[in-house]
Amino acid sequence: MTQRTRIEARFADLKAKKRAALITFITAGDPDLATAREILMALPGAGADIIELGMPFSDPMADGPAIQASSLRALRAGHKMAHTLELVRDFRKADTTTPIVLMGYYNPIFVYPAETFVEDAAAAGVDGLIIVDIPPEADDELCLPAIKRGLNFIRLATPTTDDKRLPAVLANSSGFVYYVSITGITGTAAPDVYAVHKQVARIKRQTSLPVAVGFGVKTPEQAKAIAAGADAVVVGSALVSAIADSLGKDQKPSRTTVTSVVKVVQGLSQALTKD
Amino acid sequence: MTLNQHGLTTMPHATTPNSYRTGPDERGHFGTYGGRFVAETLMPLILELDRAYEAAKTDPAFAGELSNLHTHYNGRPSPLYFAERMTEHLKGAKIYFKRDELNHTGSHKINNCLGQILLARRMGKTRIIAETGAGQHGVAVATVCARFGLPCVVYMGATDIERQKPNVFRMKLLGAEVRPAVSGNATLKDAMNEALRDWVSNVTDTYYIIGTVAGPHPYPAMVRDFQSIIGKEVREQMMTAEGRLPDTLVACIGGGSNAMGLFHNFLDDKSIAIYGVEAGGHGLDVENGHAASMNGGKPGVLHGNRTYLLQDDDGQILEGHSISAGLDYPGVGPEHAYLRDTGRVTYVSATDKEALTAFQLCTKLEGIIPALEPAHALAYVTKLAPKLKKDNLLVMNLCGRGDKDIFSVAEHLGMEM
Numbered sequence: 001m002t003q004r005t006r007i008e009a010r011f012a013d014l015k016a017k018k019r020a021a022l023i024t025f026i027t028a029g030d031p032d033l034a035t036a037r038e039i040l041m042a043l044p045g046a047g048a049d050i051i052e053l054g055m056p057f058s059d060p061m062a063d064g065p066a067i068q069a070s071s072l073r074a075l076r077a078g079h080k081m082a083h084t085l086e087l088v089r090d091f092r093k094a095d096t097t098t099p100i101v102l103m104g105y106y107n108p109i110f111v112y113p114a115e116t117f118v119e120d121a122a123a124a125g126v127d128g129l130i131i132v133d134i135p136p137e138a139d140d141e142l143c144l145p146a147i148k149r150g151l152n153f154i155r156l157a158t159p160t161t162d163d164k165r166l167p168a169v170l171a172n173s174s175g176f177v178y179y180v181s182i183t184g185i186t187g188t189a190a191p192d193v194y195a196v197h198k199q200v201a202r203i204k205r206q207t208s209l210p211v212a213v214g215f216g217v218k219t220p221e222q223a224k225a226i227a228a229g230a231d232a233v234v235v236g237s238a239l240v241s242a243i244a245d246s247l248g249k250d251q252k253p254s255r256t257t258v259t260s261v262v263k264v265v266q267g268l269s270q271a272l273t274k275d
Numbered sequence: 276m277t278l279n280q281h282g283l284t285t286m287p288h289a290t291t292p293n294s295y296r297t298g299p300d301e302r303g304h305f306g307t308y309g310g311r312f313v314a315e316t317l318m319p320l321i322l323e324l325d326r327a328y329e330a331a332k333t334d335p336a337f338a339g340e341l342s343n344l345h346t347h348y349n350g351r352p353s354p355l356y357f358a359e360r361m362t363e364h365l366k367g368a369k370i371y372f373k374r375d376e377l378n379h380t381g382s383h384k385i386n387n388c389l390g391q392i393l394l395a396r397r398m399g400k401t402r403i404i405a406e407t408g409a410g411q412h413g414v415a416v417a418t419v420c421a422r423f424g425l426p427c428v429v430y431m432g433a434t435d436i437e438r439q440k441p442n443v444f445r446m447k448l449l450g451a452e453v454r455p456a457v458s459g460n461a462t463l464k465d466a467m468n469e470a471l472r473d474w475v476s477n478v479t480d481t482y483y484i485i486g487t488v489a490g491p492h493p494y495p496a497m498v499r500d501f502q503s504i505i506g507k508e509v510r511e512q513m514m515t516a517e518g519r520l521p522d523t524l525v526a527c528i529g530g531g532s533n534a535m536g537l538f539h540n541f542l543d544d545k546s547i548a549i550y551g552v553e554a555g556g557h558g559l560d561v562e563n564g565h566a567a568s569m570n571g572g573k574p575g576v577l578h579g580n581r582t583y584l585l586q587d588d589d590g591q592i593l594e595g596h597s598i599s600a601g602l603d604y605p606g607v608g609p610e611h612a613y614l615r616d617t618g619r620v621t622y623v624s625a626t627d628k629e630a631l632t633a634f635q636l637c638t639k640l641e642g643i644i645p646a647l648e649p650a651h652a653l654a655y656v657t658k659l660a661p662k663l664k665k666d667n668l669l670v671m672n673l674c675g676r677g678d679k680d681i682f683s684v685a686e687h688l689g690m691e692m
Contacts, residue, residue, distance in 0.1 A: 056591075057590075057591065058459065058591040058592045059459070059464065059465075059468055059577060059578075059592050060468075061314070061468050061471045061472060061578075062314045062316075062472075062475065064472075068458055072458075072459075075591060080589045081589055081590070106312060106576045107575045107576045107577055107584075107586070107590045107592070108589060108590030108591070109590070110574075110575055110576050110581075110590065111573070111575055111586065111588075111589070111590040112590070132314050133312045133313055133314060133576070133579075134312060135311060135312070135313065135315060135318045137302060137311060137318075138310060138311070138312065155315070156314070156315045156316075157315065158314075158315045158316040159316075159478075160315075160316050160317075160318075160319045160320065160478055161315060161318075161319065162319065165318070165319060169315065180315070180316060183316055183475060183476060183477075183478045184472075184475055184476040185472045185475060185476065188476070189476075
């Protein structure tokens with residue numbers, strides 16, 4: 001039996017408390033490395049149960065305008081993959097229990113290359129990976145090496161993933177399953193809560209893993225409604241938009257950048273914790 | 276040599292395989308290249324497309340309908356033309372042009388669009404999307420959508436919309452909606468990102484017509500198959516004209532669809548020398564100043580496939596540069612990547628300046644205004660042909676006409692319109 005990961009421990013803990021997890025997404029290096037570090041450090045205190053840290057990519061095909069812009073801000077500030085891992089290492093010195101999942105696209109990992117990447121990511125304190133453009137048909141690329149190194153590999157299930165295909169998606173998934181609540185890109189359409197709950201139930205019939213719901217969840221009210229029928233809610237574009245809105249005319253962070261993200265997370269967290 | 280279960284080489288620079296025409300395997304791999312690297316939302320759609328194409332491929336009714344359209348709508352076969360004055364001028368190989376610029380809409384792009392629109396109809400899709408760079412593919416898509424009465428959205432980089440106005444207007448006349456892609460540098464790769472985002476958001480009714488031999492499997496193989504009519508015709512036409520096969524093939528490479536169309540039929544005729552000409556832009560030594568992904572890039576994963584990409588050390592995609600908007604793409608079809616590594620095809624490059632010179636030469640000597648894309652192929656022909664014997668039969672794919680380029684050529688040459 002392999003050791004329990006931080007993700008598994010966190011979900012077990014929240015299950016005991018009968019509460020859904022709040023998973024927050026920010027992009028590493030957005031709007032710059034120092035500010036991203038401050039935001040990252042402030043997330044657990046604001047109520048984030050699990051942190052998704054986006055690895056910036058020049059061509060984020062599955063993302064809407066808000067996260068595209070955050071990726072570009074980070075890259076323009078000179079962000080590299082090494083900085084992403086540095087952020088995680090710094091975070092781990094202060095917080096040994098909040099899980100961190102790196103989310104992004106395959107190419108920056110492929111050129112790293114993949115085998116070295118899983119080694120360095122695990123050593124830095126990363127707990128799991130979500131890579132948008134590697135389907136289960138290509139598990140040998142990254143998923144299997146990641147699992148071997150003790151990382152969770154979190155797979156996306158979508159409204160187009162039918163019952164016939166679902167077992168393939170679930171086969172090497174671990175940590176949790178990420179249900180994409182809409183057919184679309186991040187941060188655009190609002191999900192239909194009833195349809196989402198039905199889909200989460202469908203997935204849970206085939207797996208004992210916790211199911212998180214994301215893409216399009218923005219407000220505390222939406223988060224609360226979704227959380228009633230899921231194990232976790234993922235919010236990203238709302239945080240990233242708060243960063244964008246706080247920037248000065250020169251696109252540099254202002255005094256409100258960190259606090260505005262904290263406020264968004266606090267609002268979401270309160271919606272999930274109170275009855 | 277390492278062979279995988281499908282008999283394809285899995286190591287770069289491996290020794291000669293028995294056939295270069297067996298790929299891809301069922302997962303879409305050409306050697307280590309290709310594959311299906313897309314978001315889960317699109318996987319079921321791509322698998323559905325794969326099944327539909329496999330069924331269509333063996334259906335005589337599908338082939339019959341396509342052939343009829345080629346003959347009466349597209350104007351195929353396109354001539355194989357002996358470029359007599361070019362041959363005299365270069366004093367070497369006997370030069371033939373495959374005249375795919377004479378196709379309906381003015382380039383080879385229509386060959387693929389006719390095939391895919393028939394497939395979309397078979398699949399019951401009611402909305403078409405596409406990406407375009409120079410606008411030749413966009414015009415071809417808008418054309419087949421008009422012909423079959425389907426609504427059409429073409430994504431085009433905002434920068435390209437500005438430099439290719441005549442094609443934007445043509446698309447609009449044909450009834451297509453041209454949506455600007457404003458992310459990144461707002462060129463072809465960004466248009467492809469936007470098209471993929473559209474497809475993820477419209478999964479039930481929409482068919483995505485990719486314009487080149489790239490993207491997730493089955494696109495690279497399917498587009499190649501639809502373009503392979505070029506090489507099939509050349510084989511027959513050359514037998515008629517000269518009683519034997521050509522010795523040398525030359526085509527320009529952006530994504531590489533016109534080149535695969537010419538090359539594929541001849542890959543196992545190993546005595547034939549094959550050259551793909553990439554866009555050298557300002558020169559291969561100028562950082563981010565060219566679009567030669569195989570001569571100046573390295574393997575990576577983008578837009579659904581593994582292939583050679585222009586990218587920095589951290590895996591971020593570079594924009595590249597070419598005078599030709601149609602070659603201005605940071606990747607290349609995965610089958611080309613495989614043919615490069617196995618050494619079957621030699622990939623070279625021509626700069627913006629060389630292409631402009633060849634553009635003028637062709638116009639003056641042959642009375643044919645070529646597109647800037649095949650002008651790159653011709654630029655290499657002007658270097659290669661003089662070194663070849665007079666009985667060397669050289670075929671260059673003249674894959675597009677230059678009407679669309681006259682504005683930018685005038686600007687580059689400092690001429691008044």
